[in-house]
Amino acid sequence: SQTIHQWPATLVQPVGSPLSLECTVEGTSNPNLYWYRQAAGRGLQLLFYSIGIDQISSEVPQNLSASRPQDRQFILSSKKLLLSDSGFYLCAWSGASLYEQYFGPGTRLTVT
Amino acid sequence: GENVGLHLPTLSVQEGDNSIINCAYSNSASDYFIWYKQESGKGPQFIIDIRSNMDKRQGQRVTVLLNKTVKHLSLQIAATQPGDSAVYFCADQIRGGSEKLVFGKGTKLTVNP
Numbered sequence: 008s009q010t011i012h013q014w015p016a017t018l019v020q021p022v023g024s025p026l027s028l029e030c031t032v033e034g035t036s037n038p039n040l041y042w043y044r045q046a047a048g049r050g051l052q053l054l055f056y057s058i059g060i061d062q063i064s065s066e067v068p069q070n071l072s073a074s075r076p077q078d079r080q081f082i083l084s085s086k087k088l089l090l091s092d093s094g095f096y097l098c099a100w101s102g103a104s105l106y107e108q109y110f111g112p113g114t115r116l117t118v119t
Numbered sequence: 120g121e122n123v124g125l126h127l128p129t130l131s132v133q134e135g136d137n138s139i140i141n142c143a144y145s146n147s148a149s150d151y152f153i154w155y156k157q158e159s160g161k162g163p164q165f166i167i168d169i170r171s172n173m174d175k176r177q178g179q180r181v182t183v184l185l186n187k188t189v190k191h192l193s194l195q196i197a198a199t200q201p202g203d204s205a206v207y208f209c210a211d212q213i214r215g216g217s218e219k220l221v222f223g224k225g226t227k228l229t230v231n232p
Binding site: 039106111 | 151161162163164165168208212218219220221222223225
């Protein structure tokens, strides 16, 4: 069966520091991968999605970037965090022929 | 902004009652709809989905109804239990579009014992 992992689970970082969140998927190949951000009490905002290695689309302008160095690995990064980057970051995957997305456990990021 | 929105941000029901969570969408090209349940501090979990060529789909204690005429989607939960307390999101995908889902803001369901 497929599983999706995210780490770390929680992170507290000062403003201006770098960020690296990692997401990996097991049990499937060539998944579509997604990064979402969720502010407290709000819906999910799509940040990036990838249909293959080195194929990444950015949905909103921001100081975040994403990379997919391996088929089942998706990384969210920032060179300098802003206070507004605080939130709950969720990674998700879907199969190439499937519409439904399956989410990881999320990373709670607090920028201080 | 999101293509899919929700009528009510919160819903409170008594244990054992049926719950109905509503969702409206604006794009008639939306082809696929999905409901997620998100418990506090966790990632969303898939509940049930429906394609635009269907009006109704049933799962275990859940039913999704799609009314394309008024662009309305609902999730019905039968015999609501305390474990059903969560935020419920609807999302849609547009026919011929990308692999993206567009999420609504969510409805918080509270089940009172």
